[in-house]
Amino acid sequence: MAFELPALPYAQDALAPHISAETLEYHYGKHHKTYVDNLNKLVDGTDNASKSLEEIIMSSEAGLFNNSAQVWNHTFFWNCLTPNGGGAPTGELADRINSSFGSYEDFKAQITEAGLTQFGSGWAWLVEDGSGLSIMKTPNADLPMKHSAKALFTIDVWEHAYYIDYRNARAKFIEVVLDNLVNWDFVAANLAA
Ligand code: MN
Numbered sequence: 698m699a700f701e702l703p704a705l706p707y708a709q710d711a712l713a714p715h716i717s718a719e720t721l722e723y724h725y726g727k728h729h730k731t732y733v734d735n736l737n738k739l740v741d742g743t744d745n746a747s748k749s750l751e752e753i754i755m756s757s758e759a760g761l762f763n764n765s766a767q768v769w770n771h772t773f774f775w776n777c778l779t780p781n782g783g784g785a786p787t788g789e790l791a792d793r794i795n796s797s798f799g800s801y802e803d804f805k806a807q808i809t810e811a812g813l814t815q816f817g818s819g820w821a822w823l824v825e826d827g828s829g830l831s832i833m834k835t836p837n838a839d840l841p842m843k844h845s846a847k848a849l850f851t852i853d854v855w856e857h858a859y860y861i862d863y864r865n866a867r868a869k870f871i872e873v874v875l876d877n878l879v880n881w882d883f884v885a886a887n888l889a890a
Pocket residue numbers: 724728771853855857858
């Protein structure tokens with residue numbers, strides 16, 4: 698059973714003007730799809746063909762890890778976004794963020810700093826690491842499950858995530874995502890899972 702590119706949870710133009718349809722055409726339709734295609738080529742005819750995506754991620758390195766993790770990361774990232782999202786969360790999630798970071802503004806500052814200081818390609822994350830909520834940054838395809846942490850939210854800070862809409866302005870992209878696109882219902886569901 699080959700891995701499939703999951704459908705986007707919204708229309709390709711639904712995140713505009715913050716993330717354009719053209720960006721999703723490339724980022725989802727080409728980059729994410731290529732990771733799925735490469736993963737299928739790597740597992741075809743091997744024992745890995747019958748494993749789950751998570752099993753492959755946890756047991757692999759190099760090309761197989763990079764492609765399987767990038768399939769997971771991108772599916773997770775699309776679900777972290779929603780039209781008319783962003784801003785401060787409410788309810789228990791707000792309480793957890795306030796107790797872990799001091800305030801929503803402090804959380805926002807820390808995840809922005811993580812995204813900006815991830816040299817080259819990678820990801821900025823909100824995670825649950827057993828002792829509470831914390832911020833993590835990972836290079837390339839690396840992800841929290843490889844570090845015994847549960848991913849709650851992420852921002853893709855590879856250049857392909859923002860170059861069409863924001864050119865080199867990674868800081869602007871991060872700000873726009875946090876202010877307009879965060880799917881807090883998905884983040885809360887991850888925390889409760
Ligand atoms: Mn990406």
